[in-house]
Amino acid sequence: MHLKFLVFLLTGSALSAQTTFAQEVIDLDPIIVSGGLAPVSASKYGRAATVITAQDLEARGVAHVSEALRAVPGVSVSQTGTLGGQTVVRLRGHESNHTLVLIDGIEVAAQQTGDYDFGGLVVSDIERIEVLRGAQSALYGSEAIGGVISITTKRATEPGVTGRAAFEVGSDGSTNIETALRARGARGELSFSTARRDYGGFDISGDPGGLDDGGQNVTYNLNGRYYLTDTVTVGGTLRYVDRRTDIDIFNYAAPTRAALVTDGIGQSETQETYGALFADAQLWGGRLSNRLTYSFSHIDQQGRNGAGIKDQDNTGTRNKIAYQATLALDAATLDASNHKLSFAAEFERLTYRENDASIVFMPGQLVKREQEQVAYALEYQGDFTNGLSIQAGMRHDENDKFSDFTTYSLGASYLLANGTTRLHASYGTGVQNPTLIEQFGFATDFAGNPNLKPEQSEGWDIGIEQQFLDGRGVIDVTWFDETLTDEIGSRFDPAIGKTVPVNNDGKSDRRGLEVSASLDVTDRLGVSLGYTWLDANEPVSVPVMARMTAVEVRRPEHELSLGVDYRLPNDRTQFRLDVTHVAGLYDTNFKTASFLPGGVPSDDFDRIKLDDYTVVNLGFTHDINDRVQLTGRISNLLDEKYEELEGYATQGRTVYFGVAAKF
Template sequence: MEIRHPLLNFVLFSALGIGAQAARAQDAVLDDIVVTAGREPVASEAVGRAHTLITGAQLERSGSRSVADALRQVPGLAVSRTGGIGGFTQIRIRGAEANHLLVLIDGVEVSEVGSGEFDFGALAATDIERIEVLRGPQSALWGSNAQAGVISIITKAGRRNSLEYGGRAESGSDATRIATAYLRGGRQRYDFAFSGISRRTDGFNISSFGGEKDGDENITLNFKGNADVTPSFRLDGTARYVNRKTDTDAQDFAFPPTPTQGLVIDSDDQTRSRELFGGTGLTVDMFGGRLTHQARLKAGDVTRKTFSNRTRSSGSTGRRYHASYQLSARIETPAIANARHAITGAVESERETFRQLEPVFDPSQLAERSRTLTGVIGEYRGSFFDRLHLSAALRHDDNDNFEDATTYALSGALLLPGSGTRIHASVGTGVTNPTFFEQFGFIPAFFQGNPNLRPESSFAWDAGIEHPFLGGRLTVDVTHFRQRIEDEIATRFTGGFTTPVNLTGTSRSKGIEVSLRAEATDALGIKGSYT
């Protein structure tokens, strides 16, 4: 449940508009680029994969206070939330599980190591430049957990030769208070951006019983920066910190059964989490930009603890370390199909660690678990006659604890001259590795992990057409998709305890996604979607 009455906005101070023309030009460029559609940014019209872009300006106009609410308008996505503001929030794409979705913030994976999921409950719709949503398997480009798609959130960067600062405070129902502040700017050879948000709400009682309110507290700090050491040598870095407390109510599983058996009952429960993510990278251009080297280090650390009646009842901590190197070459053949080609090769290494903090039923629970992955990726992109855009990607992942995986992806987009019509299609495979909970378990007497699990795998394709009407003031995109998933992981009750297993057989799904964008007037825009 969201805030149930309009918020009262109080503008504390506004931004300095230095360099406004450059800012507008940069926005126009960004609106036409999909950063996560390939190993290098790709023009939106050249992307064959089903995708949706939400700009920061659109977020402002829509009045969305959370990223999860903004994503409800995207076709193919299902958003579910437990309780009120700050409650545990999952997003699923095309009927897949929440841990089949890769979530990136400024290029850093932010899902929890233990569950493989990202909780969108803490993510406010502020300080965001754009949100990119790719639907369908993206594992060939981005590895495990991109089986169903990718959601990439890009925060606002500083602008060269400018300085902006500002903030806002809001107050609303359920004693909700939100305060935001930012400082962004740069000089000729560098830019930076700092931002912070504090959100507090007393909330409401999630349960139908009792009267205790379930509130939420959230503090989020974000930094990103870029520096040109030389015209061909660049450095960048990001850092993100989240500290939150979310009140919850328990579900009644008492034995012997009570009159409220299975229902959510009023209880003094709370979840506390601390998230820290960061990344740094360098980019070197050679031969006038025809050859580019990129090296990057990324890391994440998430600790989550739950309390019942002010006593800690469970907890875990997970860390992820990621290193990558990428080499991209660009070739133009104007005499042959007026073509542009881009070939990229990359290697990635990732190490994840996980440790259960509580409850302790067995000393083995406190042991730190770890696993490593090495991936090799190749991608080709070609544009022909400025109308036909093709891409192909192949990836092999070497897993130390379970079965290796090889995935592929093919896509294409065709622009029909003189009509504005764009035909797009993609086909590919995806994988999702077992989570640490599934692989190692967490309560030996009741739930035992299965070290013999295989990664879940999928095959999917989609095809669609995008066409403008009314002189471009109305654009409609219709996409048909089909997918099948094998080796799905489910929990089975065996011999007095439960354990995860790979199911036999195949799960199939199909559907139609429709998106609509209309400019009713210069000041009024309309968006709609159907799945």
């Protein structure tokens, strides 16, 4: 099967080599590039989505992408420890490995867990972030049950050579240096950027007299493309991240909350390399587009626990080759078409291995493990003259280790005759393959289970978007309801003395309300709001438990964000105020005896409610002239004491000041 697939892709490659096309720079603001196999206008997209631009990131003054995502409805963010520490994102109450993360179209999740650690993703070179909520497996396959976060880095858009340099310091001892150099000519473009962030940090244990936990992140990003002819484009991207983060000691079954995390000398290191090469082709006078892409990721991780003992040394890889084509059904070119049909096919191989025999509990863990899959997808996009737009897709995945699956999705958008009211709705199914860790184990106290079944989901949402005050304001309200079956949990097996992953009986329900709104109060004052109400639970995996479900941890029931932008009359100074309120947040109760070897979960299923909290951030920018800008921000302005995870302290009030120049 795989050999036939590769022959097919090579045939497509030969076709692309005959005539390929150059992608022109387009205005991305009204387009959701990742919304389908072909780009979709936001005003016609049937699924729930949020777009964050580079201008939004600059106005908020955030350092990491995860900070910007906190304001997006349906998104939950959990940060373990200091800035740059492990940070995961969950969409609509799903697990973190149910969110597919793409950077310039490349899948970047850790191969062994399916999670992407947002702690290493700084905003310095980010042009655009698209958050697609709800099952996206019909287009993207496994890892997209909860949705997709697609990130696009900056390209050279101005003719000639341009550049940028920036420097920032923080009251916690942190420093940040950024540089970028871009060139664009008649036949192509090239962009290279660097960012180095040193974190002064804070003591994540909260112990009196504890040492500050800091870190370092160095990121390099290169992308470019060359227009061989008027109808030919080839190009690629390469990204490298080298980061280090200090960690403290986590004590399972500690007697008190204060004793859960204690001061230590641990450290986690990660080297991430991502890249892609592509060739685009336009056939039949622009009626048929083609793209052939090869992408890869390589992630190395090393670490020592809070006691300073080496506990991590592994390598994961991902290699993918994909072909995609889009055909205009009703016009001579894709630009003029209202009805499009797209086809995609891909082959993917994941590998993972432990590298150090001294930290594995059996020789078999040093064996490189792998998963392979082939997939085919088909999507129809239609725009009708009565205001109705439809996106319908299906995908078939053939796995070498698990059952094959076919997933479906349907989205519809309808603009009423008044031109200001839009209805949108979607339905979709999703699938999540067991991870390499779940399949093979790789830990002294965690045994793999090769008999696991993929997780499956089914869900729908419906919403209404309303413009008001002559388009100065807009509000979008969406209700969603999703069900996850065969959710993979864990259970202690006394026969082998280890925890084993299992498919839980029953269903995991996720339902809720998402609200987003914005209003230009005046030409200088703007207000934005986001709100999520979430009801997410999971089935109990322990047979002796009387209760059948338990609340999902690290997903707030209520999350409210408010943003206020104000530009001074000098038209050079702008302020941004962000307020986030979180309520109804639960974590696992790691203090119970169930976390001792052989322990059994307690009657409350090891859950504990954390205190509600409100965090306020304030930022500003001031343009000295057209090329030099001052920046400043105060993180946690009110010095709120709060927890996102039980036992882990969070950073207090911190002031940052910087300067940026472009040429």
